[in-house]
Amino acid sequence: MPKIAYVSFKHTVPSSQLTGFWAELAKHAEETGEMTYINEDFKLLSAQTALLKQFGMDVVNVGWNDPAICWEDYDAIVVRSTWDYHRADNYPHFMAWLERVEKLPVWNPVRVMRWNSDKHYLRELQHMGVRIPPSVWVEKGEVANIAQMMRDNGWASAIAKPCVGAGAYGLLRYDTIAQAQAGQDEFAQATAKQAMIVQQLVEQVVTEGEWSYIFFIGADGQPSFSHALQKIPQTGDIRVQGGQNIPQNPSDEFIQQARDMVLAVQSLFTTPLLYARVDVVPIDGVLMLMELELIEPYFFFAEMNDTAPIQRFIHALRVVLG
Known part of the structure; x- marks a missing residue:
């Protein structure tokens, strides 16, 4: 029976050392003892017992950062809810893990995921x-003025977000050039730590x-x-x-x-x-x-x-x- 790793993440940092969303998830894991995160998609997939049995599939929820996992034991490694990979404390380790499993049957392919992990x-x-919003990339440590960037490009409003990030992590929003001027210090602090993509705000x-x-x-x-x-x-x-x-x-x-x-x-x-x-x-x-x-x-x-x-x-x- 083919064994499939449905790859999530294992909580390794105590909830007391985290904040917001991540603190809530970690606290729930500590209270339930389920240290490897299980998302709703996996629960619904696992409920399809008849079809999984028909195809002879054994799908197992595992954490990418669980040192106890032997990845060679799986017929396919399917990356699914590794939602913590983009955090600054995790990203280098996740890239190292991708390199570790690169020669194994990983989906999506490792080189695709490595490319897709950075908004460049x-x-x-x-x-x-491909049509994307008007965009400017600001590299880590590059000096840039967000308000001037908006003026130069004719943007009335803009957003900025880390090139390595997911969801709304690190999102900055400027509805006016005046807001951008007031938020320059925050923008400079962000670009000092990581590359950012700045885009015209799409009103739709x-x-x-x-x-x-x-x-x-x-x-x-x-x-x-x-x-x-x-x-x-x-x-x-x-x-x-x-x-x-x-x-x-x-x-x-x-x-x-x-x-x-x-x-x-x-x-x-x-x-x-x-x-x-x-x-x-x-x-x-x-x-x-x-x-x-x-x-x-x-x-x-x-x-x-x-x-x-x-x-x-x-x-x-x-x-x-x-």
């Missing part, structure tokens, strides 16, 4: 013709949110559309975390545009992808790419209220197992 990847896709994110298109590998080895959601932030916010997640049925044209973005990545690495989540905003009939999630995207299985997306993912696992 957006610049490469932009050069390939505030008013309509983002769409997520999820693709899994099909029987032909190519990306196959599974499902889509519209993620609407709370009023006045741009962070879709904590907002509404509404299942949607996008047009064939938009599905193809999102799929073309996944194919662009495959053309760079000449390797198939097990999964991809394409986070976009539709503007005048064209999808604008906000993020292409190829490491640890949440699949929104629970929000779909349908087992079909989960079953499609299990079929995709069967494809990569061969």
